[in-house]
Amino acid sequence: MEKDRGYESSAEYYDIFASKEHVGFFLRQGMQYERALDIGAGTGLIAIPLASHCKEVYCVEPSAAMHRVLEMKVGINEELMRRVHFIPADAESFKIGRKFPYVFMSGSFEHIMEGDAKRAMHNIASHMEGGAKLLFDAFLGAMRPSSLKMTDKVVDGNYEFRRYIQRRIDGDKVMLKLIYETYLNGELTKSSIQYSQSRAFGLQEVKEVISDAGLSLLAMYSSYDMKPFRGKEPLLIVEASKGQ
CATH class of the missing domain: 3.40.50.150 (Vaccinia Virus protein VP39)
Known part of the structure; x- marks a missing residue:
């Protein structure tokens, strides 16, 4: 990943x-x-x-x-x-x-x-x-904490794309974790994690x-x-x- x-x-x-x-x-x-x-x-x-x-x-x-x-x-x-x-x-x-x-x-x-x-x-x-x-x-609304969960799923032919989001609050900082997954015919072929930070x-x-x-x-x-x-x-x- x-x-x-x-x-x-x-x-x-x-x-x-x-x-x-x-x-x-x-x-x-x-x-x-x-x-x-x-x-x-x-x-x-x-x-x-x-x-x-x-x-x-x-x-x-x-x-x-x-x-x-x-x-x-x-x-x-x-x-x-x-x-x-x-x-x-x-x-x-x-x-x-x-x-x-x-x-x-x-x-x-x-x-x-x-x-x-x-x-x-x-x-x-x-x-x-x-x-x-x-x-x-x-x-x-993005300033509220949330546990990691799948928020989006997009199907395009034989491909399926999923996105998971987690928000963590640390003082006035909002720590964001996103996981992206690509599936082809039901098999996971690629995944990546993106981290970002913003301020409340x-x-x-x-x-x-x-x-x-x-x-x-x-x-x-x-x-x-x-x-x-x-x-x-x-x-x-x-x-x-x-x-x-």
Whole structure:
């Protein structure tokens, strides 16, 4: 069994288990813009379909493994190659030299909170045009401990893919263990373990990070169909903007 503290052995599973509900949400929100900035783009689940509507989509992604999958998906499609741009960096350090009307993050905010969150949000804000929209999701429910259990199973022909997740809380740290398994005709052919760490945070800290960067909080939702956030839901979706 391979052990992975990044995405080196598990990036290939990312698209298999990713919820597609969030893709449509961020896509619909960004279709009207000519340019978009995707922070923590992963394998391009959102960026690639968005590129069929936007002239340019910049993908900030620090993981080399995710980057390789994204490049492979873009492949030799000349139109995508012109529109999709790869930025191998994290939210704190990336520099593009231009500003965007639409900036979004999906599944990335927890990683930002693990580092210097205020520095990261200031850097993101510096890449936003006046009046630009920032949209991101945060999984507050992921801050609760859970024993190791199978959370997902996907069957594709003769293949079956399984994912197991365990969360352990150590002070304000959330220690995550994920096990991925591949079966062919019922026989286990590959497995890998991924370890990651994030920091527990609450709604007030999210608001403070946004405000400190000079951004205005416009709305909070509890689902991708934009139901209002009441305060206790596990999913928080934030819409913020930068002043003119």
